[in-house]
Amino acid sequence: MGYESAEEEASYKTYGREILTKFWEIHYADFRMPLAVERMFYVDINGIKLRGYIDRIDKSDSGGLSIVDYKTSKELFTTDDLGKDLQLTLYQLATEQLWQLPVEKLTLYHMRSNTPCSCGPRDKKRLAQTEQLVLAVAENIASQKFPATENQYCPCDFPEHCPYYRQQYAAAALEPPWQATLPGITIDDAVEQYASLQERIKELQLELDKLKEMIIGYCQAKGLNRVFGSKHAITYKLVEMTGFSEDKVRALLEPEGLWERLLSFNPSRMKQLITDEEIAVDTRKKLATLRQVISTSPQLRVKSWRKNLNLPAPARRQ
Numbered sequence: 001m002g003y004e005s006a007e008e009e010a011s012y013k014t015y016g017r018e019i020l021t022k023f024w025e026i027h028y029a030d031f032r033m034p035l036a037v038e039r040m041f042y043v044d045i046n047g048i049k050l051r052g053y054i055d056r057i058d059k060s061d062s063g064g065l066s067i068v069d070y071k072t073s074k075e076l077f078t079t080d081d082l083g084k085d086l087q088l089t090l091y092q093l094a095t096e097q098l099w100q101l102p103v104e105k106l107t108l109y110h111m112r113s114n115t116p117c118s119c120g121p122r123d124k125k126r127l128a129q130t131e132q133l134v135l136a137v138a139e140n141i142a143s144q145k146f147p148a149t150e151n152q153y154c155p156c157d158f159p160e161h162c163p164y165y166r167q168q169y170a171a172a173a174l175e176p177p178w179q180a181t182l183p184g185i186t187i188d189d190a191v192e193q194y195a196s197l198q199e200r201i202k203e204l205q206l207e208l209d210k211l212k213e214m215i216i217g218y219c220q221a222k223g224l225n226r227v228f229g230s231k232h233a234i235t236y237k238l239v240e241m242t243g244f245s246e247d248k249v250r251a252l253l254e255p256e257g258l259w260e261r262l263l264s265f266n267p268s269r270m271k272q273l274i275t276d277e278e279i280a281v282d283t284r285k286k287l288a289t290l291r292q293v294i295s296t297s298p299q300l301r302v303k304s305w306r307k308n309l310n311l312p313a314p315a316r317r318q
Ligand code: SF4
Pocket: 148, 149, 150, 151, 153, 154, 155, 156, 157, 158, 159, 161, 162, 163, 164, 165
């Protein structure tokens, strides 16, 4: 791992020493000679050879194996992390192949807090799925298909080959033929203009929302459905959304033994029920009457308007 400065390196060294000292204090009393440490392995999965190193393997009193992977990550591992950890699954595959003994325990050891986070071994199904995964990855590698997937460790040690970072490394990126695909603008300017336009759109949207609220408030206060500017007119409409109340539908259908047929309560299912000829006409009619307004949303529609358009003169009061 690279350090930002000599001070940072020294501070990590001190921290590392503290962690190891604490580790020693906790474990020296019950120390047992491990079966292996930093053990290199080759695992053969249908002809695909996978190589790796396992931090520590212990043999338990019952004769099974226990795998420990020491981690310096900041966060403590959750049960979910343990369950999903691919590395541990691969270690189990390798260890069982290497020693022909069953793995009984998998551990991610959190060094910063000296906490062993353990779980039982993966079952046969999970091991078989992992083997399939390895084969699929190997096949993709063989056919040169390994799309970059951004993750918490980016940028890694190969950013110059990565489509997410490569452009920064390619000095020629700003030269032709890139220019040919972006006539009249460099990629650098295109990126900045795009970002600034997006920012302006956000600001404009905020302004638009404010004006919309004001116009709706005005229309509602004055009882108007349309308001006029010098060139445009805006029509205000309260759009009603209709639907069904789950409680009311249930109260109607349950006594008739039809509630279970609904399977899921959603608008398209209700539409099907209302037209379902296997259901009594009377029930379907009652169901249709349960449709009610469930929400309203004010909408504005803009259109051009000629101010001088002749409107009939207001009727005179007699
Ligand atoms: S920088 Fe690119 S290649 Fe490296 S890990 Fe991230 S996505 Fe993958």
